[in-house]
Amino acid sequence: MPLSLATIRAAFLCHLIKDIMIDSVICTVGYSYDRWAIEEWLCSFPTSPNTNECLYNKYVISNKTLKSVIENWVIC
Template identity: 35%
Template sequence: MAGGREKESKKGKKKKKKGKGGGGGAGPSREPEDEAALAAGEEAELAAALEESARLEEERQAPDEQASSSLAAERPPSVEEEEPPDDFVCPITTEVMSDPVMAADGHAYERTAIERWLATKSTSPLTGGELEHSILVPSHMLRRMIRDWEGARKAA
């Protein structure tokens, strides 16, 4: 058994000798000139990348009007452009209102939907609180805004 230990220790010594002069095992050793050339090359690449980034940013901030209008014509409208504003949607039917009215709770509803609601209940559909009265007031401004929005959507 003692002979086996001697072989192990000799192997360990050989490994130590291999590690010397190899740059600590962190890779091939480089001469100072090689490192300077590498750093200069990296700096040049970084400068080129920064220039390209600045050029792209300028194009994004001040686009050519013809290019931007053609891009707008080519891309399909996003989901946000298609969805109506929340105020245009009846909270009862969840559809765009055509005859919006104001109830006593201060919220707008589609006339037929709130009339059906008030036929059996005297509470607000949104708050659940008791309504002071069941009078429904036409919201002409909201109706006009909805029609304008729909017209702009159809024209686009």
């Protein structure tokens, strides 16, 4: 069963800002966020915004695959 456009778009939204991610990153618990939003969050809170789970470090890494998929979706 094909996914609806609304379902696909929802997968591209940053949980923190409720908008499509521009510079998607993954935090240590595996959730993706827009870089500036999660970095701002992590300055104030030591937990995951999705799960409230304590983060043992505040490293984020680029989610290049998701970023590429979003960019291609926006172009289409």
